[in-house]
Amino acid sequence: MSARDDIFANIRRSLGVKGSETIRQQIVTDRLERSPKGVIPKRGQVSGEERIALFKTMVETSLATVTEVASAAEVPQSIALFLRNHNLPASLRMGDDPRLKSMPWSDTTLEIAHGPSEGRDLNAVSHAFGGIAESGTLAMVSSADNPSTLNFLPDNHIIVVSAKDIASDYESVWNRVRFAYGKGSMPRTVNWITGPSRSGDIEQTLLLGAHGPRRLHVIVVRE
Amino acid sequence: MTVHSTSPQFKQNAARALNDVQLQKALGNVKQGFIDKRQMAADKLPEFEALRDSARDIKNHTLEHLDLYLESYEEKVKASGGHVHFARDAAEARDIILNICRETNARTVTKGKSMISEEIEINHHLEANGITPVETDLGEYIIQLRNELPSHIIAPAVHLNATQVEEDFRRVHTHLDAKRDLSEPVQLLTEARAVLRERFLAADVGITGANFLVAETGTSIIVTNEGNGDLTQILPKTHIVLASIEKLVPTLEDVSQLLRVLARSATGQELSVYTTFSTGPRRSTDADGPENYHVVILDNGRSSMLGTAFEEMLRCIRCGACMNHCPVYHAVGGHAYGWVYPGPMGAVLTPSLIGVDKAGHLPNASTFCGRCESVCPVRIPLPKLMRHWREREFERHLTPATVRSGLQLWGFFAKRPTLYRFATRAAMGALGFAGRQRGRFSWLPMAKGWTKYRDFPAPQGETFQQRWKRERKGARA
Numbered sequence: 001m002s003a004r005d006d007i008f009a010n011i012r013r014s015l016g017v018k019g020s021e022t023i024r025q026q027i028v029t030d031r032l033e034r035s036p037k038g039v040i041p042k043r044g045q046v047s048g049e050e051r052i053a054l055f056k057t058m059v060e061t062s063l064a065t066v067t068e069v070a071s072a073a074e075v076p077q078s079i080a081l082f083l084r085n086h087n088l089p090a091s092l093r094m095g096d097d098p099r100l101k102s103m104p105w106s107d108t109t110l111e112i113a114h115g116p117s118e119g120r121d122l123n124a125v126s127h128a129f130g131g132i133a134e135s136g137t138l139a140m141v142s143s144a145d146n147p148s149t150l151n152f153l154p155d156n157h158i159i160v161v162s163a164k165d166i167a168s169d170y171e172s173v174w175n176r177v178r179f180a181y182g183k184g185s186m187p188r189t190v191n192w193i194t195g196p197s198r199s200g201d202i203e204q205t206l207l208l209g210a211h212g213p214r215r216l217h218v219i220v221v222r223e
Numbered sequence: 224m225t226v227h228s229t230s231p232q233f234k235q236n237a238a239r240a241l242n243d244v245q246l247q248k249a250l251g252n253v254k255q256g257f258i259d260k261r262q263m264a265a266d267k268l269p270e271f272e273a274l275r276d277s278a279r280d281i282k283n284h285t286l287e288h289l290d291l292y293l294e295s296y297e298e299k300v301k302a303s304g305g306h307v308h309f310a311r312d313a314a315e316a317r318d319i320i321l322n323i324c325r326e327t328n329a330r331t332v333t334k335g336k337s338m339i340s341e342e343i344e345i346n347h348h349l350e351a352n353g354i355t356p357v358e359t360d361l362g363e364y365i366i367q368l369r370n371e372l373p374s375h376i377i378a379p380a381v382h383l384n385a386t387q388v389e390e391d392f393r394r395v396h397t398h399l400d401a402k403r404d405l406s407e408p409v410q411l412l413t414e415a416r417a418v419l420r421e422r423f424l425a426a427d428v429g430i431t432g433a434n435f436l437v438a439e440t441g442t443s444i445i446v447t448n449e450g451n452g453d454l455t456q457i458l459p460k461t462h463i464v465l466a467s468i469e470k471l472v473p474t475l476e477d478v479s480q481l482l483r484v485l486a487r488s489a490t491g492q493e494l495s496v497y498t499t500f501s502t503g504p505r506r507s508t509d510a511d512g513p514e515n516y517h518v519v520i521l522d523n524g525r526s527s528m529l530g531t532a533f534e535e536m537l538r539c540i541r542c543g544a545c546m547n548h549c550p551v552y553h554a555v556g557g558h559a560y561g562w563v564y565p566g567p568m569g570a571v572l573t574p575s576l577i578g579v580d581k582a583g584h585l586p587n588a589s590t591f592c593g594r595c596e597s598v599c600p601v602r603i604p605l606p607k608l609m610r611h612w613r614e615r616e617f618e619r620h621l622t623p624a625t626v627r628s629g630l631q632l633w634g635f636f637a638k639r640p641t642l643y644r645f646a647t648r649a650a651m652g653a654l655g656f657a658g659r660q661r662g663r664f665s666w667l668p669m670a671k672g673w674t675k676y677r678d679f680p681a682p683q684g685e686t687f688q689q690r691w692k693r694e695r696k697g698a699r700a
Binding site: 002012042148198200 | 249252253255256257268269270273274277281284287288289290291292293294295299303309310311315359360361362365378379380381384385388408409411412413416419420423424438439440441442448449450451453454457458468473474475476477479480482483490492493494495496497498499500501502503504505506508509510511512520522526527528529530531
């Protein structure tokens, strides 16, 4: 018997089932189809300005920084200012996201590179799929538009998120993922990012910048 | 399978740990940090207790239907272009992983933190076959340099102090300036970051564990604070996920419930910094990510725990809260437990996986104070399960003769209430009389194990039952 068959047989023997019971199969199919929500904390269940305010507060709680701009056209200037304020070089890597590409980068002196990171970039910008107010989390999906390496390799990561994409809770983001990719399908990687990289492994002292970005900066675009 | 375990020597391990100055200093960090942080995170979320119930119910439901969710998961992984391998035991899992590494001509393998990889001792196996495994979680990297096992499931190097880490880095990173300053923890972190960055970029295969597997989508999930698990899986050509059968959950909604209790229980964070959902290899339109995606699903004795009293242990989501709150763990640290899983969860799980004959001391290393159960995010009745192991150990005559005869003597009296009351009254009366001056004893016959380290408080001359009776009467009058 193959290892697979052996393991399934042992699970079924222990549970006292055959695996062919219609009722059990229905219960499982039903749960996978309906994907019922559990307990949703009230904290995030706010809308409009209140939700954006909660999101920003929670982003700061996660030790990231956050700023707001009125429109996408203001993003390049905002990033240039952030880099200048932290004495960082005026270089920036990004993917092919059309929302980022169409921004007026020539208004700034930033040197822009495109495509995934090979590990030597100091600064990168990505566009989030969405934000989650409950915990100040950014939801990123992998693609050529926003390569996953940009989320982890640069020292300073800037994430742009549209105010309209900031949801109350994780469940709302999953609904959008299902709408975009189909029920039961996922992009290769979904990254939830809540703050900059850190480690407490040496004497339980919190230190930022373990393997991922030392700084995480979030820009909310109001539109 | 040969398991390299010192669990049978728990008593000697514990005695050594109690006299280890460095260890005792480091363990102070556990007592201080974790408990307060968890409590604050729980207090900030009014729904925390309800979420714990929800987490428990999701795991119970999944375990009851594990065969079917596992089938659904497997189908989804395949549909997304990944491969699923099943391993009955550690040896099979090691061979599967080695074969995948050989197929890709791998020379170095980076590793995200995975307790199951410790369970199957994959690092030794890879090394023996000419492949270099590199642990990338900072704590795991440190203990790999020291050739040690993790002493905590989420803080593997919690038993060490910064000066010890400095010594290890100086010993191993010989290509760096010998005069460099490493007196601050942040300098150690920066050095590890630079050294490991090169290893990430050079690795041929990345191995990660999985905190959860999602049946709905065929997704594996890891949570990290460092981002090492992500660099481990997106940079090499091949990503291998190593997971055990009980990591399954039905849907993305279900895993969101569990994630709400995991980080809060572990480190007191709202959420870990990086929660990563991986499904299959990179897509044709992706700019990066692994070309091959393999999942190795390990049983190693778990399927036999289903349908028994120990099924509840399979709910465990490895947050570490039980050991963070355990007075025995605080006193002796994780290595004393002698194998991969320490603390209360290890005391229950280890006998299931390597046998009660080898690990019988572990469920005995508990005061039954109940703190572990009170903080467990999936409400595993850890003291009850430890008690089950003690019963089995007794039934199988594995308990030492002195303990057995002591328990039998106590059992004789306990089953005869009149005799029990008479004997305890006589003993308490005599002890109360003898100790009425000092209020404590520094020596008692047959209690040397206690009085060697601390005084025994003298009873007040009355038994609990007598007092209970008296106060009830008083209350009624």
